[in-house]
Amino acid sequence: MSNYYHLPVVGIDVAANFSxxxxxxxxxxxxxxxxxIEHSLAGFNKLLLFLQKIEEEFNDSPRVFCESTGIxxxxxxxxxxxxxxxxxxxxxxxxxxxxxxxxxxxxxDKLDSLSIAKICKFDNVKTSSFTSEEFLxxxxxxxxxxxxxxxxxxxxxxxxxxLMKSMITSITLLLVMLLNVISSF
Numbered sequence: 001m002s003n004y005y006h007l008p009v010v011g012i013d014v015a016a017n018f019s020x021x022x023x024x025x026x027x028x029x030x031x032x033x034x035x036x037i038e039h040s041l042a043g044f045n046k047l048l049l050f051l052q053k054i055e056e057e058f059n060d061s062p063r064v065f066c067e068s069t070g071i072x073x074x075x076x077x078x079x080x081x082x083x084x085x086x087x088x089x090x091x092x093x094x095x096x097x098x099x100x101x102x103x104x105x106x107x108x109d110k111l112d113s114l115s116i117a118k119i120c121k122f123d124n125v126k127t128s129s130f131t132s133e134e135f136l137x138x139x140x141x142x143x144x145x146x147x148x149x150x151x152x153x154x155x156x157x158x159x160x161x162x163l164m165k166s167m168i169t170s171i172t173l174l175l176v177m178l179l180n181v182i183s184s185f
């Protein structure tokens with residue numbers, strides 16, 4: 001059984017420029033479905049007001065969950081953390097495996113936010129919480145290092161191929177000149 005079974009739960013499906021939010025009541029019924037928030041200060045503040053409304057209505061702060069989306073969820077994550085909201089991040093493979101149990105294979109932000117909320121409310125799903133900004137900076141620097149290493153490898157291989165081609169051309173020219181010298185004797 002989930003640790004959040006008797007608590008209000010909010011599932012957020014994060015996209016590049018907006019998120020879709022679905023909230024479940026402590027009994028598991030839908031409280032609010034398909035609330036769209038823009039990834040702006042106004043949109044994030046709208047989400048804060050929504051979370052405060054849930055907390056006032058159920059006398060308990062909602063448990064907030066979103067999928068890891070590479071970089072898209074990070075702005076929302078840090079905004080909520082900086083506003084003392086406990087947000088948890090789940091592995092998208094977990095929600096994808098749950099979605100794949102459905103007959104229809106549909107990518108739908110509105111269904112995804114509900115799926116995230118239900119998975120976290122009813123299943124005992126592993127989550128991660130706050131990731132420090134220093135760790136994220138190191139992570140991004142590491143990604144840049146990988147990109148640079150790949151670029152350097154590409155340059156190295158291209159240079160090697162060019163030199164081999166140039167060397168073959170030079171050797172061919174030397175052989176032709178040598179043959180011309182030999183034939184002149």
